[in-house]
Amino acid sequence: MWGGGATNAAYPDPVASAPILYLAQSVAAPTEYAGLTKENSSYAGPAIRAVRNDNGAQQDIGFVGKNLDDAALTSFLSGTTGLVTTAYGQMGVTNFTQATTANMPLLSKDTDGIWKIDISGGSRWLESSSTAFKTAKAHCFMVAKRPYFGQSGSGAAGYTDPVECCLFAYGPSGDYKTNGRFGLGYLDLGTGPQLPQNASTVTYAAQGYPGECRMGKWSIHDLDCNTLELRIDKDVMLAAGSSVDITYPATTKLTLGADNGAAHPWAGSIRGFAFYGSVLTSTLRDQVTDFLTDNSSLGVVRLSKTGAxxxxxxxxxxxxxxxxxxxxxxxxxxxxxxxxxxxxxxxxxxxxxxxxxxxxxxxxxxxxxxxxxxxxxxxxxxxxxxxxxxxxxxxxxxxxxxxxxxxxxxxxxxxxxxxxxxxxxxxxxxxxxxxxxxxxxxxxxxxxxxxxxxxxxxxxxxxxxxxxxxxxxxxxxxxxxxxxxxxxxxxxxxxxxxxxxxxxxxxxxxxxxxxxxxxxxxxxxxxxxxxxxxxxxxxxxxxxxxxxxxxxxxxxxxxxxxxxxxxxx
Missing domain, CATH: 2.60.120.200 (Jelly Rolls)
Structure with a gap:
């Protein structure tokens, strides 16, 4: 998952001596995982490859303990803004990359002081052509933040929220709704989530606008790509349908922050993506969300829900x-x-x-x-x-x-x-x-x-x-x-x-x-x-x-x- 909090030697973490927990070892090992928190204890590589926006210089940024190396990234980007060209896969399967500077996501700190991958403001995304995602069963978790949108599509904090956007999608080039094998997108003002499955799209307008809850807040989107059950922060937004195996054409890409070709870029920021090529039980899904909420510096604040x-x-x-x-x-x-x-x-x-x-x-x-x-x-x-x-x-x-x-x-x-x-x-x-x-x-x-x-x-x-x-x-x-x-x-x-x-x-x-x-x-x-x-x-x-x-x-x-x-x- 993408997300990394700052550490300061002058103010040591009072729980620094506590054992570090990792998703892969503590809950369930994903097929692939990329992010700014380390979630595989066996992984020894960097988190991302950052790019200076002024001169194009690049540098790998690793981890300090579990979190992104805040000091190294801050120093590297001194005097300029940052981009990301690579988010490294921590399970050793694939990396997510973007070679075109104009399409590289932005690197910045959010208001909570944690780094984020910002997809807003244009066609920016990361992608992988790995065949490891061609599994009949597919399950995805994404940590994302969507800005509030206002009248006439004008969002908060300087964002312009498009009518339609895609959080992630796997498929051939083109519109994720008609070409995607699986994915998750949102269409505002009355239509709600767009869930491609084997090159057709299931919409859930009759169930409201569940994808738009937690606007302006970091949250965890949990999608069973086979049953199309969608949860956000463990709340079931869209009920499960019949399970359908995913099938694949010869040429596909998994894109994060847009569909293949960036026809519908994500309006907001993301901090991570985990893919499981298997069926996850309901209990295990909630355990993954709980772990990422409570044990990772991803900025997801647990909802203090009202009583039943x-x-x-x-x-x-x-x-x-x-x-x-x-x-x-x-x-x-x-x-x-x-x-x-x-x-x-x-x-x-x-x-x-x-x-x-x-x-x-x-x-x-x-x-x-x-x-x-x-x-x-x-x-x-x-x-x-x-x-x-x-x-x-x-x-x-x-x-x-x-x-x-x-x-x-x-x-x-x-x-x-x-x-x-x-x-x-x-x-x-x-x-x-x-x-x-x-x-x-x-x-x-x-x-x-x-x-x-x-x-x-x-x-x-x-x-x-x-x-x-x-x-x-x-x-x-x-x-x-x-x-x-x-x-x-x-x-x-x-x-x-x-x-x-x-x-x-x-x-x-x-x-x-x-x-x-x-x-x-x-x-x-x-x-x-x-x-x-x-x-x-x-x-x-x-x-x-x-x-x-x-x-x-x-x-x-x-x-x-x-x-x-x-x-x-």
């Missing part, structure tokens, strides 16, 4: 919502219509399927690096309700019961972390002010807010004082919105909010009545539920919601007596 829902709500069973079409409408048990707005990962949105008392129960989870793809590239898993509206001149009650799953995680790196919204409809007059009502759970507190374009766009107003939240505890909130038909400066709006633990008498924490609150230019607003977080988030968030509604019916009685929570057999 079966532990939080025992007895309920769940169906994941895997829907790539945002504007597909479904109706819950209360008659509320919902439209999906999430990345459709296996964990994004679950609906309880064994509720016995007709109460809607839904779970949302966002994980580090999730991407909503369509709007802002933020961490988002939401549903909106096109038929739950509030218009000028109306009074509406919004009610919900919810639970934040624990244990709570550090949110110090979060930009924002919202869980409920009454969202202004698409209105050009309010482009920066999306929420008539919202709830922030940043730093594990409940904070209601509203946003207004007056007096200035983007104004964010906290409503009431923050309320401390407990993990794995049911809460209830009741909001009364008065939306005056008079949208002039003399308007008389209302924002009344009751909140507390479910099953208790709720406390009124906001009481603003008869004052101008909402925008004069506002047309209408609609109900939303789920998680919406900024791209800077470093932790996960999961919540469970019951009995969420926006209604004209006066449900003030819910202050003292909340409706029953969902039940199961």
């Amino acid at each position: 829902t079966t532990a939080k709500l025992p007895g309920f069973t769940w169906s994941p919502v895997l829907d790539t079409t945002w504007f597909t409408t479904t109706t819950d048990a209360q008659g509320v219509q919902w439209v999906n707005q999430h990345g459709s990962y296996p964990w994004s949105c679950w609906i309880a399927n064994n509720v016995t008392n007709g109460k809607p129960l839904v779970r949302f989870e966002t994980r580090n690096g999730d991407n909503d793809f369509i709007i802002t590239s933020a961490n988002r898993t939401e549903r909106s309700s096109p038929n739950a509206l509030i218009l000028p001149g109306q009074v509406r009650f919004m009610f919900a019961q919810f639970m934040i799953e624990g244990p709570f995680q550090d949110q110090s790196g979060c930009v924002w972390s919202d869980i409920f919204q009454v969202h202004w409809d698409d209105n050009s007059a309010l482009p920066n002010d999306p929420d008539m009502y919202g709830v922030s759970v940043l730093n594990n507190t409940f904070q209601a807010f509203t946003q207004s374009a007056e007096p200035a766009p983007g104004d964010f107003t906290s409503m009431g004082s923050p309320q401390t939240l407990l993990a794995d505890t049911w809460y209830a909130m009741l909001l009364k919105i008065t939306f005056d038909s008079n949208r002039t400066s003399g308007r008389s709006d209302g924002f009344e909010l009751w909140f507390g633990q479910n099953g208790t008498t709720l406390t009124k924490i906001v009481n603003q009545v008869g004052v101008p609150i909402y925008d004069t230019s506002a047309i209408n607003a609609y109900l939303k539920q789920g998680n919406y977080r900024g791209t800077g988030n470093g932790t996960n968030l999961a919540q469970i919601i019951a009995n969420h509604t926006l209604t004209a019916t006066d449900i003030s009685s819910y202050v003292t007596t909340q409706p029953a929570l969902p039940t199961h057999p």
